[in-house]
Amino acid sequence: MSMPFYVAPEQVMKDRADYARKGIARGRALVAVRYDDGIALVAENPSNTLRKISEIYDRIAFAGVGKYNEFDQLRVAGVRAADLKGFQYSRDDVDARSLANQYAQILGQIFTHEMKPMEVEILVAEVGAHGADDQLFHILYDGTVMDERQYSVLGGDAEAINGRLAEVDAASLTLAGAVRAATKALSGPDRSLAADDLEVAVLSRSNGRRCFRRLTDDEVAGHLQS
């Protein structure tokens, strides 16, 4: 009879985390920045059809980096959970915190119980009625949830991008300023990103019931130039 080798649980968790981190680091990064009228989400994404940023509910957006099929599955699950809750109770009862907790449960469960962890990092952003109520929940591959204030960085090279964003005065950004700051942080000092390398969307307080809106390449180019 063959005995399986003993592997310490610390080692198992470390191997899984390394595996997930490597997968995420391969992908391009994404940034969310708060501005005076809401939250701007900017991703480095040359594709015009495979989205990293999308709408979940009236005031809530989803963004994911890493393996596309995995975060897209999470996105659809989020849309379903939000629509079901809004149908069962009221539209006002759908909130980002509850969604973030559900995501954390699923990711944590998969991280410990499945063969392979999900190679994703996701963001659940909610725009409040006032700026003070804006929320950014950053959720990692193992279900770790972080509640972030002014900005959030997901994906490969996050540390360097975080450093570049920390220098920006985020207190009074306009939309154009936020898009510029996010793009600069994503590109770094050695290269520049054009509008068609980017996927940009906003959760804007002044956009009616559904706050989510995608920006066209022309709009993004305008913001980058201004």
Next chain:
Amino acid sequence: MPFFTPGDDPGSNFPELLRRVGLGPQDAALASAAAAGGRLDVPHATTCVALRYTDGVVMAGDRRATSGNLISHRTMEKVVQADRHSGVAIAGAAGPAVEMIKLFALQLEHYEKVEGQALSLEGKANQLSMMVRGNLPAAMQGMVVVPLFAGYDLLRRTGRLWSFDVTGGRYEEFDHAATGSGSLHAGTVVKVGFRDGMSRDEAIDLACRSLWEAADADSATGGPDALRGIYPVVATITADGWQRLDDADLAARYQTIAQMAREQMGEVRSR
């Protein structure tokens, strides 16, 4: 959070998702309850019209709901925005109708979010037709819901409208349609006054006039209520989306219509 395996996934179908999580529509329960106790006396909604004009469509509906010969509600909204480029108008049993519209609007939004793009206008009409058909058992017990669906077709760049029957039959109308107890009168007014290529103002005036005449002849249709400041819901749908007219605008239009009616009657009396 609902998670499904590939192959077992309800896709972008919201009603199916509701069934899968045990929140499915209770049509069957409603129908059997009605069957057990005979006909339920529930509030009914009446008279909506829709017509095409150069830039899109106009939809209009009165505000009255009736239970038998009593007015049960004075400010019901039977013309409702379904999404950015379409609207629904309903006549029939108020409870199931309002629930149907709520579910329909949710389904359009759910599809748009899951798929990343909105349904085509024809797809939306087809979806509504299936919902009306799903209501057939309840309709057999008197819970009839007969909607009108209208919207702006972004692919064909024109306004389009559909009428339905109880069985979910879906009929595209070229120029105008009416539904509900006052639809004979309202529909006739629209039919007589309709011209191809009407302007926005002409189309709105015609829709308002048609509801006025329906309210004049049908007790279940509510006219403009200047005392309480209640006016029909009138909305236009164009390439720029849904736009509902405000009450001040409607009050002015109905004042003109009332003046015209007064003049007509003066002529009759002086004869």
